[in-house]
Amino acid sequence: MGNDHRFNERTFAMSLHATVTILPPAQNSAPVTLPAPWGEEQPRLDRHIELWLSETARLLGATPLPTDESRRSDVLRLALALAEAERIIKAQQAEIEKLEALSLNDDLTGLFNWRGFNRQVSVGLAEAQRTGIGGVLIYVDIDDFKKINDTYGHAAGNAVLREIAGLLSHKVRQHDSVGRLGGDEFAALLTRTSAAQGFRRVRDIAQALEQVTILHDGIAIPVTASVGAVAFSPDDSPEALLERADRRMYDCKRGRTRLEVA
Structure with a gap:
């Protein structure tokens, strides 16, 4: 009617x-x-x-x-x-x-899950092909997360995950996307930005992650994370982009540096 x-x-x-x-x-x-x-x-x-x-x-x-x-x-x-x-x-x-x-969403943090974030990457690359403007993909992995769970309990671990999710969400723009890819791994897709501008924002996120301390049940839990980031162009594919960013993050973790960009 x-x-x-x-x-x-x-x-x-x-x-x-x-x-x-x-x-x-x-x-x-x-x-x-x-x-x-x-x-x-x-x-x-x-x-x-x-x-x-x-x-x-x-x-x-x-x-x-x-x-x-x-x-x-x-x-x-x-x-x-x-x-x-x-x-x-x-x-x-x-x-x-x-x-x-x-x-498409992670129950614990409210962010995109792996499936939802992959969809956002495909949408972001399609937009880059239309506009000719690329962006930056960030991978974040919490250091020694299993140790946090073993030492302080899973409730504390969940509090850490929610805190990191909130920090990343706060640091991106409205049209960017943030996802929890599983366990202690997160990713953020910065669209409509040059590599230079995107990496400046990546460094800001990395610095913020170095200062995270979670207060849980009266106990201060220090948290560090390894960060890898790659610029993308309209010619990239979702699979290749995610693989490159993941590799950068692990380069960071193995080198015990806080940030790897390319």
């Missing part, structure tokens, strides 16, 4: 009562009783009812709207069925969107 003729829940209930009051119930069906008084709104509601029924009649190819009460009653029943079907479809669409969001 057209947007102009849709009701909110309250108006729909009023219109349903008004229409059933006017038209007889279907054969062998129980009468429908709903509370009414509407006062000054009644004439406007009557007009909405007519528009609603006329729209249903048009969709059914039964225009103009029948004047015979029995035929109008048929149109009413079909209108109610269409409205209920529309409600069910909307509920199903909302559930599908919810499930899709869950499949």
Whole structure:
């Protein structure tokens, strides 16, 4: 049905009562009783009812709207069925969107998960191909994360993961993307930026990561991370870009430096 003729829940209930009051119930069906008084709104509601029924009649190819009460009653029943079907479809669409969001996001941090971040990389590279402007991909790996879990417990480890996720999210722009790729690995995609500008921001992120201390249950937990970053161009592929950034991060970790860029 057209947007102009849709009701909110309250108006729909009023219109349903008004229409059933006017038209007889279907054969062998129980009468429908709903509370009414509407006062000054009644004439406007009557007009909405007519528009609603006329729209249903048009969709059914039964225009103009029948004047015979029995035929109008048929149109009413079909209108109610269409409205209920529309409600069910909307509920199903909302559930599908919810499930899709869950499949693309990490439950603990709210960031993109591996699947969601890979999708963002593909979108970012497609944008780079359209605009000719590349960007920078950052890989972050928390140092000795297993030791943090073993020493302070998994709740403390989760607090560390959420803190790093918040720091990275705060350090990027709205159109950039941040993901938790699994375990203690994170990534950030900086789009629409030159390599020089992107690496300046990478160094800012690396410096911020060097100063992280998590306070958990009254205990201060120092956290360090290894960071690798690579510039990308419109000619890059998602797989090659992710592999290069991952390799840079491990170069950093093996060299015990805090940042590797290329």
